[in-house]
Amino acid sequence: MDKASTDDTLRLILDTVDRFVDQHIPAEELRRRDRDHAPPFDLMPALGAAGLLGLPFPEAYGGQTLPWSIVTRVEERLGYRASMLGTLYDTTVCFGGMSLMTYGTEAQRADLLPKMIRGEAMFALALTEPGAGSDAGGIQTRAKKVDGGWRVTGRKTWSSNAKQATYMVTPCRTDPDATAHRGITMMLIPPDAEGVAMTELQKIGNAGLTSWDIGLDEVFVPDADVMGEVNRGFYNLMSTLHYARAGLAASAVGQAQRAVDIAIEHAQTRVQFGQPLGGFQAVRHRLADMQMRVDQARLMTYHLADLISAGEPCRREAAQAKVIATETLLDVANDGMQILASAGYAAESDMQRIWRDARLYTFGEGTNEIQRDIIAKELGL
Ligand SMILES: Cc1cc2nc3c(=O)[nH]c(=O)nc-3n(C[C@H](O)[C@H](O)[C@H](O)COP(=O)(O)OP(=O)(O)OC[C@H]3O[C@@H](n4cnc5c(N)ncnc54)[C@H](O)[C@@H]3O)c2cc1C
Structure with a gap:
């Protein structure tokens, strides 16, 4: 696929993601599901019908054979707008689907991939x-x-x-x-x-x-x-973990950008000492640092996606993207809580949800200490 058609396809797919979120899990519904502990399993068939679960899989199974860079952007957008759907997307598409593709038998693939792509099968x-x-x-x-x-x-x-x-x-x-x-x-x-x-x-x-x-x-x-x-x-499991790590990193980047945007909006509207918080250098610089870190994590995650799309080895880059993206998310969510202060601590605040969710990612899907061991090993240590 050349760059121009990849860009066009990406735009269409991200529009589909936005329409899906607006219709099925807008901000208020996301808050309700978080409050009620109601995971979006029920949305999977609709996500399948929207064509979003088959992106990286061959047409023979009902997929679209699109490059991993597009999967990454979908994960990032879901992380930004409806993080709990992004988590489910990661376990279904990036872990379950890619495991079947990589080391499942042909009979397992033929039976389960079409169901997964229609949103009728999930994996743990x-x-x-x-x-x-x-x-x-x-x-x-x-x-x-x-x-x-x-x-x-x-x-x-x-x-x-x-x-x-x-x-x-x-x-x-x-x-x-x-x-x-x-x-x-x-x-x-x-x-x-x-x-x-x-x-x-x-x-x-x-x-x-x-x-x-x-x-x-x-x-x-x-x-x-x-x-x-x-x-x-x-060895089979290890040969596919980079897909799930790429998915997790992209979701973390999306959630981190959401935390930064919420903090920026608050800094522009909350007035203390006669001026918006964003006028105080301590707050401005904190926000500048937050955005720089998210951009850094995003670039590393996109680089990983490009390596996966090209079929290049990426064990070190997958571990690096996972560490950088999850630690960025944790730090910017923490900084965001500081900038929002009491407004962020309120139960209805999106910032507190991002902050609570973020705590998992530095040890879930392989702790960041183990990721650092992988990176060191890849460096020949
Ligand atoms: C919400 C949630 C969802 C999860 N989902 C899944 C799932 O779907 N499937 C699944 O199989 N598991 C899942 N897990 C488990 C998760 O993968 C583990 O928590 C993780 O692998 C760490 O294992 P542990 O909690 O036993 O910590 P431990 O292994 O006991 O580690 C504790 C601490 O010691 C550090 N440590 C351990 N060994 C070393 C070492 N050699 N060098 C340096 N530091 C080290 C760790 O990095 C960590 O900081 C989930 C966990 C949670 C909380």
Whole structure:
């Protein structure tokens, strides 16, 4: 696709996103859903009908084969205007869809991708365990080979949207003698399978997703629901994480820009000592720093998207964009709270929601300490 047609396509798609948000989840509805803990699962079929869930996937499955740079811009716009929809978009398209594309079997792709693109199928990642957070290679959930499939026993925790998902993409230890990252296999487990017990976890932000602790007791997984090669699951998972990191970074950039814009508007309208807050150098400079940081994070995120679109290696750039975008979001949301002061602390303020949600991103989807380890490793250290 040449640059002019990419730009035209992008404009049309971003207009579609704006129309979708205006119609289904405008600012007041976003606030209501946050207050009522009502994630927008019900909007997924409409998002599919608007053509927004198939952007990077081949036409054969109902997609549009568009470059990743466009997916990134959609994530950013959703982050800016309806962040909880952006989070769901990330787990569905960037994680679930791209995992199927990259290491799912053709039968799994043919069955699940068209449903996902229509907004009728969602995916959750059930990786984290009580004893394995950052140390993802330390998972203990065990799958034993039986006739026609596997029996899975163990416990997963903090899996987002697991109960609402069509399948939980579940890494299991299939070779008990292999250590760390070896001997792990990805399995597709429906949340209503016999032997699955779910307990909902309560949290302080990100009301747009649900969180689950999951008991797995001798759950039967047919061979057809093994995703990717047996014992290579960890490497498969790692080979697709840059998509989800790119999605998360773009959503964080959108949310960060929203925080800056809310703070600018407040600085222009709130008068103290006879002048708008934006006339005080301490506030002006703080806002200038906030915008510079968001622009820096945006450029790194767009650079990552270009590498993904070009099929270039991007392990370091994905970790870098994730760190910079999420730390920028956390910092500008904190600065935004300072500029709004009591107005930001009020329950109806959008700034407090951004600030609460932001706290997750520096440790969710791989902590920023682990991202720094990845960057250092890529630097040969
Ligand atoms: C709202 C929410 C949604 C989530 N969604 C999902 C999901 O959908 N699927 C899923 O599988 N998981 C999910 N998680 C889990 C999330 O990925 C983990 O919280 C994260 O991986 C960190 O694990 P932990 O919380 O056990 O922290 P720990 O691993 O215990 O880490 C605690 C601290 O120690 C630091 N640390 C640990 N090891 C090192 C090291 N080697 N060097 C330096 N510092 C280190 C960490 O960086 C962190 O700061 C979610 C969590 C939350 C809160």
